[in-house]
Amino acid sequence: MTEKISEFPGTPLSEKDFEQKKTLFNLDELNGKFAWDTGVAIGRYLDALKDGVILGVHCSTCEKTVVPPRTVCEWCFQPMDEFIPLQDTGTVNTFSLCYVTWDVKRIKEPEIPAVIEIDGASPLHGIMHMLDEVEPEEVHIGMRVKAVWKPPEEREGSITDILYFKPFEEDQ
Amino acid sequence: MNMPKNNPREGGAWHGDLPVTSRYSFGLAGERFYRAIKDEGKLFGTRCDKCKRTYVPASLFCERCMHELDTWIDVGISGEVHTFTLLYEDLDGNRKKTPEIIAFIRFGDGGLVHRLDEIDKDEVAIGMRVEAVFKAKAEREGSIQDISHFRPID
Numbered sequence: 001m002t003e004k005i006s007e008f009p010g011t012p013l014s015e016k017d018f019e020q021k022k023t024l025f026n027l028d029e030l031n032g033k034f035a036w037d038t039g040v041a042i043g044r045y046l047d048a049l050k051d052g053v054i055l056g057v058h059c060s061t062c063e064k065t066v067v068p069p070r071t072v073c074e075w076c077f078q079p080m081d082e083f084i085p086l087q088d089t090g091t092v093n094t095f096s097l098c099y100v101t102w103d104v105k106r107i108k109e110p111e112i113p114a115v116i117e118i119d120g121a122s123p124l125h126g127i128m129h130m131l132d133e134v135e136p137e138e139v140h141i142g143m144r145v146k147a148v149w150k151p152p153e154e155r156e157g158s159i160t161d162i163l164y165f166k167p168f169e170e171d172q
Numbered sequence: 173m174n175m176p177k178n179n180p181r182e183g184g185a186w187h188g189d190l191p192v193t194s195r196y197s198f199g200l201a202g203e204r205f206y207r208a209i210k211d212e213g214k215l216f217g218t219r220c221d222k223c224k225r226t227y228v229p230a231s232l233f234c235e236r237c238m239h240e241l242d243t244w245i246d247v248g249i250s251g252e253v254h255t256f257t258l259l260y261e262d263l264d265g266n267r268k269k270t271p272e273i274i275a276f277i278r279f280g281d282g283g284l285v286h287r288l289d290e291i292d293k294d295e296v297a298i299g300m301r302v303e304a305v306f307k308a309k310a311e312r313e314g315s316i317q318d319i320s321h322f323r324p325i326d
Contacts, residue, residue, distance in 0.1 A: 013197060024206045024314035025197045032190030043184060 086120035226280030
């Protein structure tokens, strides 16, 4: 917490308060099922993650390699030429210390989302992911990081097959 | 070389199931307002003496002077039809033969939107006095639906 605030103000409600009906509330459960067609490029990208590979795609006209892959080059509008396996290492391009979770719970230890320029892709091209195994105050732009993967049998072709990125030393 | 062919190993679609569940708690004033409906069958408002306003449903703050309100007033269960409408369609858009009568019923300087019943649609009039008909106590769960409807006072 900060110097001035040791605890959050207000009267937070806990899961128990709802379960035991200590508080009155209105419940809504909407149907949020969806299926999103991953297409050629992202489909193959997710598939490669299952094999522990971050896949990029190369345009030989522009000499650019971008990640995540797409089917059309956004500079020359020509079809991309070939998929290229990239390294699972990279450089922190930007990051944030996030003190709320995705479902807006306040947390004391921040989550650290970052944009990571992936080695093997053209400069400034990368993906967004989480950093971990690092103190928040030690994170910096330009920091070298490496992917920490789920065990192969647990991977399902999702970006979360990479658990997070952690700092690494070049000579290790 | 041309665009790569689709990979037969690909699943093709990303399946998701968003947990779109919302639990809306009524807040400090709302909690007390709905508890009173559930446990006592009473309607409460809060009074701002400075602005000479009685808020119904009860509000924690005066929306005019922003002052916190702690004067709770039992406003009774009868109010006045401020305006009303006849609904000839249900939630799915199906035509209904007998309309549902929805009214804004005035209490204090505020009021409630609710349905009118035990009355012929042709007899509903602006200004008529109506009273709340509560569900049986065991069926109440702390909701505006704990009032089953409003009916005219003879």
